[in-house]
Amino acid sequence: MPPTMDMLRFATAGSVDDGKSTLIGRLLFDSKSIFEDQLSAVEAASTAKGDDYVNLALLTDGLRAEREQGITIDVAYRYFATPRRKFIIADTPGHIQYTRNMVTGASTADLAIILVDARKGLVEQSRRHAFLATLLRVPHLVLAVNKMDLVDYSQEVYDEISDEFTRFADKLNVSDLTVIPLSALKGDNIVTRSANMPWYEGPSLLHHLEHVHVSSDRNLIDVRFPVQYVIRPQSSQYPDYRGYAGTVASGTLKAGDEIMVLPSGFTSTIAAVETADGPVAEAFPPMAVTVRLNDEIDISRGDMICRPQNAPKVAQNIDAMICWMADDALRPGRKLAIKHTSRSARAVVKDLEYRLDVNTLHRDPAATELNLNDIGRIRLRTTQPLLCDEYARNRETGGFILIDENTNRTVGAGMITSAD
Numbered sequence: 460m461p462p463t464m465d466m467l468r469f470a471t472a473g474s475v476d477d478g479k480s481t482l483i484g485r486l487l488f489d490s491k492s493i494f495e496d497q498l499s500a501v502e503a504a505s506t507a508k509g510d511d512y513v514n515l516a517l518l519t520d521g522l523r524a525e526r527e528q529g530i531t532i533d534v535a536y537r538y539f540a541t542p543r544r545k546f547i548i549a550d551t552p553g554h555i556q557y558t559r560n561m562v563t564g565a566s567t568a569d570l571a572i573i574l575v576d577a578r579k580g581l582v583e584q585s586r587r588h589a590f591l592a593t594l595l596r597v598p599h600l601v602l603a604v605n606k607m608d609l610v611d612y613s614q615e616v617y618d619e620i621s622d623e624f625t626r627f628a629d630k631l632n633v634s635d636l637t638v639i640p641l642s643a644l645k646g647d648n649i650v651t652r653s654a655n656m657p658w659y660e661g662p663s664l665l666h667h668l669e670h671v672h673v674s675s676d677r678n679l680i681d682v683r684f685p686v687q688y689v690i691r692p693q694s695s696q697y698p699d700y701r702g703y704a705g706t707v708a709s710g711t712l713k714a715g716d717e718i719m720v721l722p723s724g725f726t727s728t729i730a731a732v733e734t735a736d737g738p739v740a741e742a743f744p745p746m747a748v749t750v751r752l753n754d755e756i757d758i759s760r761g762d763m764i765c766r767p768q769n770a771p772k773v774a775q776n777i778d779a780m781i782c783w784m785a786d787d788a789l790r791p792g793r794k795l796a797i798k799h800t801s802r803s804a805r806a807v808v809k810d811l812e813y814r815l816d817v818n819t820l821h822r823d824p825a826a827t828e829l830n831l832n833d834i835g836r837i838r839l840r841t842t843q844p845l846l847c848d849e850y851a852r853n854r855e856t857g858g859f860i861l862i863d864e865n866t867n868r869t870v871g872a873g874m875i876t877s878a879d
């Protein structure tokens with residue numbers, strides 16, 4: 460099995476105080492990946508607060524505070540591992556600008572955990588999180604019904620929340636949903652099945668995270684290799700060396716494959732695929748590699764290597780779902796910078812087709828603007844063609860971000876629905 464396949468990236472989402480920090484702390488703690496010194500600091504802080512247990516939220520919050528001293532990073536990534544798998548958690552602070560954070564954290568995730576407080580049941584944000592996760596095509600969704608200890612581990616409470624959420628998820632076409640009752644604080648159903656909930660027959664959270672099948676989620680069919688750098692050492696030792704470096708977005712590449720380069724349309728065959736550690740027999744997503752070709756053709760940054768019979772669209776009219784992330788509203792006529800794969804261009808918003816009410820899934824075609832955290836469908840015209848696919852088919856070549864050219868801030872995340 461390829462080395463990157465035993466890794467799971469997941470994101471957590473929940474409203475304030477649902478227990479996200481406690482859950483992440485618990486996972487890190489129980490998988491023994493907390494550094495001893497951090498742990499003793501947490502113990503000291505917990506004792507100082509008069510808690511009679513180690514407050515794991517302090518750990519996550521402490522790490523988060525460190526990160527918040529830097530201003531540009533919205534999402535912190537944490538790592539832990541079990542003998543079965545490596546895990547990357549995108550920890551997205553819940554309160555402010557949660558759409559922005561969730562989009563950032565979930566856009567590359569294999570799985571999203573949506574937390575709810577068992578005492579409160581589903582709230583508006585739970586539906587929004589579920590909607591965003593499906594909009595971002597996160598392949599696996601977990602509804603974690605937390606704080607079960609505070610509802611006497613009641614099956615009735617759990618069933619009601621689980622049923623209501625499952626009905627909502629059906630409307631969204633969630634492809635894989637798992638609902639787990641747990642207590643992040645007490646550790647029920649986190650690593651092992653809890654004796655407090657004998658009526659629950661599913662897996663513990665960690666067992667599910669270790670076993671959920673993700674390798675088939677990756678698109679290994681459509682070859683898409685956006686060129687990030689052209690490497691020409693210009694040294695007398697390698698006078699003719701020319702390589703194209705980038706990250707495989709989808710598909711597999713190996714020596715001998717016929718390829719086409721867009722937008723030029725020139726064709727060639729792959730001479731070799733190389734990494735920092737030497738040549739490899741095959742490259743697959745998300746490997747960072749350098750591709751060499753058997754013909755000398757003109758290729759620059761932002762070009763795309765694909766297969767002659769399976770090419771992305773070359774398009775300037777882009778229809779997309781947008782999550783708007785800025786305080787100032789998005790209106791038709793606005794000009795923005797667009798970043799798509801390794802390509803940058805400028806774009807103008809031609810039309811706002813509708814704004815979506817995430818709770819009811821109702822479309823409002825009369826809407827004239829998108830405000831902070833709004834989701835809607837827009838039409839863009841770009842100055843240069845994008846080499847793109849529909850997001851439903853390819854998360855890498857179907858996604859883009861919009862940037863305000865005055866402030867250089869990311870103000871929107873887009874998922875292409877069609878392009879011509």
Ligand SMILES: Nc1nc2c(ncn2[C@@H]2O[C@H](COP(=O)(O)OP(=O)(O)OP(=O)(O)O)[C@@H](O)[C@H]2O)c(=O)[nH]1
Binds near residue numbers: 553
């Ligand atoms: N009884 C009980 N309390 C819990 C559980 N999980 C979290 N809590 C408590 O709920 C409160 C909020 O937990 P946090 O982990 O800080 O919540 P959060 O969602 O991360 O909140 P933010 O970091 O502010 O977004 C804390 O007092 C926790 O100790 C649980 O399973 N059972």
